[in-house]
Amino acid sequence: MTKNKLREVLRKCHAVYWLPLLTLIFLCLAIYKQIEAKNSRENFPYSQACRGDFLSEVQYDDRRFKMNTTLYFSFLNKNKILVSMSGNVYAYDEKGKLVDKRIVLRNIYYSYVLENKILQTYTLKSDRVNIDSVDTMNEELSRLVLMNSSYIVGDSDTLVLKKYDANSMLIETTQSPLIMCVFVK
Numbered sequence: 001m002t003k004n005k006l007r008e009v010l011r012k013c014h015a016v017y018w019l020p021l022l023t024l025i026f027l028c029l030a031i032y033k034q035i036e037a038k039n040s041r042e043n044f045p046y047s048q049a050c051r052g053d054f055l056s057e058v059q060y061d062d063r064r065f066k067m068n069t070t071l072y073f074s075f076l077n078k079n080k081i082l083v084s085m086s087g088n089v090y091a092y093d094e095k096g097k098l099v100d101k102r103i104v105l106r107n108i109y110y111s112y113v114l115e116n117k118i119l120q121t122y123t124l125k126s127d128r129v130n131i132d133s134v135d136t137m138n139e140e141l142s143r144l145v146l147m148n149s150s151y152i153v154g155d156s157d158t159l160v161l162k163k164y165d166a167n168s169m170l171i172e173t174t175q176s177p178l179i180m181c182v183f184v185k
Contacts, residue, residue: 049074050169050181054087058145064092067145069104073171073181081110081124089137089145102141105132108150115158124149125156 051072058065069087076082084107091100110124126149131137139151148155159178162170169181 050183052171052179052181054179056145060144062094064096065141065145066090066092067104071179071181079112080127081112083108083110083150085150089141091141102136102138103134104137104146105135106130106150107132110149119160120162121158121160123156123158126150126153129153 049072051070054067054069054071056067058067067087067089069085072082072084074082074084086105087103089102089104090098091102093099107128107130108126109128109130111127112122112124115121115123129151131151137146137151142151147157149157158173160170160172162172164170164180167183169183171179171181
């Protein structure tokens with residue numbers, strides 16, 4: 001009964017004529033998606049996530065800060081990057097005594113623009129900063145030890161991303177290297 005109804009519907013709509021057209025549409029869509037993915041890789045050739053440890057020390061007049069974090073870079077679609085930052089910030093007085101310890105745990109969503117393809121220079125603008133409830137950084141401390149885009153939504157930073165070898169990439173500012181990022185497999 002059901003087979004007969006299906007055959008009747010197929011006969012009425014002339015499905016045999018539509019099948020080649022549907023196949024052609026799906027084939028064109030697949031080719032378009034392949035070209036779009038290739039163009040995206042040419043603009044930003046890193047498709048895997050990478051992880052790196054970041055240690056920095058900042059000296060001010062009577063205070064010294066040490067930040068020890070792990071950064072996880074995930075290269076998303078449509079010119080987007082997710083940076084997950086987790087670690088600690090230590091504050092020391094002029095005698096070197098630990099006076100404060102803060103936790104950093106946040107996700108920063110960036111959109112990027114390729115500024116120079118030869119030099120692999122990208123401008124990253126923070127679209128969203130998700131600060132976890134256990135993150136104890138205040139704005140003053142963030143201003144002292146973090147890049148602006150790590151805590152101010154809409155702020156931009158310029159980064160240079162250089163492929164170091166088959167499994168790692170060097171991420172640097174325009175002045176100095178920041179982190180050696182190892183691709184996660």
